[in-house]
Amino acid sequence: MNVKNTEQLRELYDYPSGRAKIKTLFELEKHAINFVAKSPFAVISTVNKDYKLDASPRGGAPGFVKVLDNKTLLIPDAKGNNRLDSISNILETQHIGMLFMIPGVDETLRVNGKASISDEAKYLNLFDTERNPPKACIIVAIEELFLHCAKAFMRSQLWSEVAKMERSQFPTMGQMLNDQLKTNNPLETQEEMVARYQKDL
Incomplete structure (x- = not known):
């Protein structure tokens, strides 16, 4: 049968328990800050006003996403193909989700929040050492975050040499x-x- 409501869904799945139930945080702390600082890659997810979703890879040197404070991240909008899917969606709905990854680490960091676009010099200047500095940045006001377990990466063997x-x-x-x-x-x-x-x- 097709599952059509959460009651049917919970007939298939148990409720979360233990750490999985309580691990959601509402601001960065030392481990989340360290994760962002060590991460050279993230996927950002956005949605437009018609609920069309998009996921976009973003990368740079480790720490390319800047921590402004424990509630705010800054993502450089690096030079791309000029489709502007993600930042156009942000202008419409302000919603964003992020998945941070570190090569060799099977755990990931998930961050959700509200986003805005800025071309203010005080933000762009944080990236002025880049060969191709961004024209704009994505400012993320964090609403929730949590560490995600290693199972998906263990199943996929993503970082394993034999999987390449x-x-x-x-x-x-x-x-x-x-x-x-x-x-x-x-x-x-x-x-x-x-x-x-x-x-x-």
Whole structure:
């Protein structure tokens, strides 16, 4: 049967107990601050006014997301493809969710809150050492956060050497886009694409 309400859902699943039930925090503390400082990668999730969802990867040197205080994070909007999906959604609804990851660590940090976009110099100046400084930043007012257990990463073996795929065994971005869009654009090698991307990092 299709599950249609929370009562049916709870017939399948137990209620959370122990630490899982009480681990939600409402501001950063030393371990969450340390997690953000060590993280070079996060996925941010946003939604527009029509409830269309988007998830976007963000990366940089460890600590690329700045901690302004125990209730506020600052995410640089690094140079990308100019679709502006995430920041357009933020302008519409202000909702944001984040999943921080650290290579080699199976636990993750989840943060939810309200977001706004700023091009104020006092924020942009925090990233002025970047080769391509951001034009704008995402300011996150934290509403809740908690550490997420290691099970998903353990199942996937995401950081394991044996789980890694040789890049040559997977189609290039150009090949995939040509097939998806039914185009016949000239193909660049993976190495050529990486060299092109390096200019925008």
